Each structure stands twice: as C-alpha cells, then as structure tokens.
Amino acid sequence: MKAAYLGPKASFSHQAALEIFRDTPIQVEALPTFADIFEGVQSSQHQYGVVPFENSSNGSVVQLLDLLADRQMKYNDVKVCAEHYLPVHHQLLVRLSGQDAWRQSGLEEALTHVKKFYTHPQAWGQCSAFLSRNDCKHIVRQDCASTSEAARVVSENEAGTCAAIASNLAAEEYGLARLADSIEDKGDNTTRFFIVAKADITLPKSALQNGVGSSGIYKSLVSFTIDHDSPGTLADALSIFKMHHFNLTSINTRPSRLRPWHYIFFAECEQKHYQNQADAITNLISDLEHVAMSCRNLGSWEDQLEPV
C-alpha cells in the first residue's frame, strides 16, 4: 500500500503524509504535481493521495479545486476520504560548519554574516514581521520553487552566507541547523490537507492517530454547475443543503471552462453523525440534480478540527 504526497521531499505535504500514516505500514512517496497524484490514485498505483486544500491565511489551493472539478472526467473515482490539519511553522536554517564559530553563536551574530535568504514566495508574506527586523532588512531575498528546495540550496552553501526559511522536516532532510524557530507572523497558521482515495477505499484505523478522534461531525464536499441564465438557481441549489439538514460551511468557485463566466461551485457542508450518513448525502445529491445542470459527491469524512 502506497500514499502519494505533493513533492518535493520534506515539503509540508510530506510532513502531513508522515503524520497521517505514521502508525500504519503504508509507504509515502513524493509525486511532482497534483495531476500525478490524482492519476496515481485513479489508476490504483497509489491507494491514497495527500494534497493541500486550504491554508488559514492564504485561502484555497486553486490547483486542487481544478483537479476536483475534473473537467475532462479523468478522475471519476477519486474522492476525499479524510482531512488532516498541519500547523505551519517556519524556521531560519543555515549549514553548520565546525570552522566558523559565528554560525553557532546565536541569531544576532549569525545574521551579520548572512547575505541571502531563500524560500518559497508565500513564506516571505508569512514571516513579514521577522523579515522587517533591522538586522534582516538588508538581506537579499531569492524565490525558490518550494521551501524544501530552499533548504537544499542552502545545504550546498559551504560559506554559510545563505539561510533558508523552511520546515523542521527540511532541516532534518538536509542536515541544517536552526538559527531561529517559528518565525511566522501568525502562530495559528495552519494548512488543511485532504486525503483522496478511490470511493471503495477507506483509511486504515491506525491512520490519523494524532487527530482529534471521533468528533461525531461529518463533512462532505459537493461540486455542481448551474444554468446561469435562470435567475435564482444558485440560491435554490444552496437552499437544498439546508432542507437536508446540512450546515453549509464554505463555498468555492472556479471557471467551468465550458464558456466564459460559467462556474463550477464547491460547497462544503457538515452534519452531526446519523446512522444513515451515506443515505443523507445520496438524498441531498438526488434533490440537487433537479436544480443543478450537473452535480457530484466528492466525498465525506470525519471532522478533525480541534474544537476552539
């Protein structure tokens, strides 16, 4: 049994996959794109896929929405079967050297030697308070394709004049030392991951051991398109969720690409656990079909969000 995550190695998706499958015999494997992961699951090369769905500060990941939209009907059987919340912490990392005492003498001293920071563009924004410190402002910033790529580049910098903003997992993977911990602005910055699988595959009981356990709340994701020329259809479609006692929690929109200004909607909804969870969503879809041009059940899973 194999689970694919969005690579490269030491990415936040990798960290999520390790947490999810820690207590299972399932092997985790990096794939380069979202599409590779969906193809891997659809073709049963991989039983599971781990993909980021949204970040608490940056919002939805449109690349994932576009794959879930499945405009070419290539991933008919791929559904969401679980979710996982990963707190996102950024560390300032350098390559250690036995010769240069300054690299081990703390942040202030080390920063006077650092000439260049490397990270993924999103991380600059997430660490803006740290980066506006007086002793950071002069340091040049270089974009990388991922935070783990930043760590890899810095691991090859023998002079130690480069520092990466990346995760603890990336620090481990590339043998880097932490100059500063959790330099992100918002301590509650969190990414929500989806675990996708074919409809008939469920997560092993030993997975998600570090989740919140049995919340009793079930979430579902439903996609649908409507006839935009018929006034009131979107409101009608959304009212069906209420009629079936589903609480609508979020809505996302992407272009359907059938024609301009025609959209595919993603509605996420939740319901306290009933005996007949599967029936409830089947009945919802059946009523939605009368109002929508097309609609699809993209899966149901147990809520893993820590109660506030």
Place this chain on the structure above:
Amino acid sequence: MKAAYLGPKASFSHQAALEIFRDTPIQVEALPTFADIFEGVQSSQHQYGVVPFENSSNGSVVQLLDLLADRQMKYNDVKVCAEHYLPVHHQLLVRLSGQDAWRQSGLEEALTHVKKFYTHPQAWGQCSAFLSRNDCKHIVRQDCASTSEAARVVSENEAGTCAAIASNLAAEEYGLARLADSIEDKGDNTTRFFIVAKADITLPKSALQNGVGSSGIYKSLVSFTIDHDSPGTLADALSIFKMHHFNLTSINTRPSRLRPWHYIFFAECEQKHYQNQADAITNLISDLEHVAMSCRNLGSWEDQLEPV
C-alpha cells in the same frame, strides 16, 4: 482627473484603462501594486482605479479580493462603480532588424533562430497548443513578472534570438514585430476589470464608449462575514438575496484572518433596473445585517457583458 491602473506600462490593465477612458480627458497612470491603487483612490490622488477582478479561464484575482476585504479598514470609501470586459490575445513578438532577413521571413523560418521565449507564467498555460508545436518544443522558457516586462526584455535583444508572448499594446510600446497573432488556446479568453472610485464619484458619460451600452441590468457586490458556529447562517444570509429579488451570480471566499477557518464571503448579484436601485441594495444590506456578523455594500454598476 486621473485614473490609476495596475502597471507596468503596456499591461492588460493599461489596455483596459485606455479603452475605458479613451473618449474622456482623464489621464491614465501606472501604479505598481493593487494596494497603491486603493490608497490612491482613498486619498483622492486618483479619481479612478482600474483593476482585474477575474479571468474567464483562470478565475478570480485573489489580490483584489483581499483588498476589497479591507481587513484593516483602510479603504472605507473605495467602491466598484463600473466593469469592463477585455478580450485577452497573446502575440509572439521579436525585435526586428534590417540586417537579418530571416526575422521578416515568416514564423517557421524565424522559429529556427529563436532560442528563448519570455512571458508571465500564466501565459504559458494559456498558449499551450501553440507551445507544443514541434518547432516550439525545444525553445527554452523564461518566466517574467509580466507580459510587458517580457516585451521589454526582448526589445533589448539585438541578436533577435529571444521572443516575447505579450499583447499588441506591449508590441507598440517596445517597437516589436509580430511573428504570430492570437496564439492563445481559447479565442474567448477574457478578463473582467473593475473600475473603483470613491462612493460619491461616478464615471463620466463619455467613458466606456466601447461597452454594450445600456443593458438595464445592475450588478452589485456585497461582502459579509458570519458566525460559523451557528448552523445554517450561510444559507440564511444567501437566501436574503432571493428575498430581495436579487439573482445571486457568483460567490467568492477569502480567509477573514480574524481566526483560522473564518471566512469573508463576496456575493455578486444582479437585478433588472428599478427606479429605486439604490434603495433595493440598502434594504438588502439592512436585512443582511440581522444575519451576518458584518456586511458591506462594495458598489453597484451596470452590466457590460455582451449578451450571448
């Protein structure tokens, strides 16, 4: 009177601004960021701002949604006062030279001399059919910050071995020649722009002369937040649009950044023109206030979409 558009010069926003204000005495001026444009309008340095809201293939522009969310309440008076649709065409551009006959001998011949393409990352995806031609596949691709930046770089390439994918306006601005016209995959690829202004400023009658004229349909944009712990609130909020005879046409969602998994919703709605257009939206907002935690009227304007 001045209108700010999202720069650099020769960007698609520049083209939109020129079209919108062509028959007016209003001067158009490039500003580097969305925030600069909102600040310019809020401070009355600029009477109007021209900003992309969504593209028919790529969807919403989240940077604009984040400014309309106005989480720090810095742009209280900035509202949408009009929309403009701009067809997006991409041209393959090179620097002409009197000495090299091949540069003027047509696409096939010229492509054998081109070593590198330059454009904005979004444009690769929008021109994928052209770029997968056999005589294009071997050509290296270099990302640029904008399509007009790509044109600028290519205008300095005396050897003529570089080509830019950019607009006709960029070709004019940098004196480049077209090797191939409209190389985008989808001929109907269109970007919708918003014109923002302070609430008491309307567009001059001579603006938008190339629009569809009087459609009789008014669109409005409303943002709101809800208490996610109260089940059914999102559905209730959306049903108020129907109650007030507004047809809900699209919904966008961004993180509110108050706390994780709390959202700000943007609902766009339309209504046939009534005598009391302004009253209708005021009444809608007043009812929405009873259900939502916060809500805001972000402006109303006449529909400019060509009927299909």
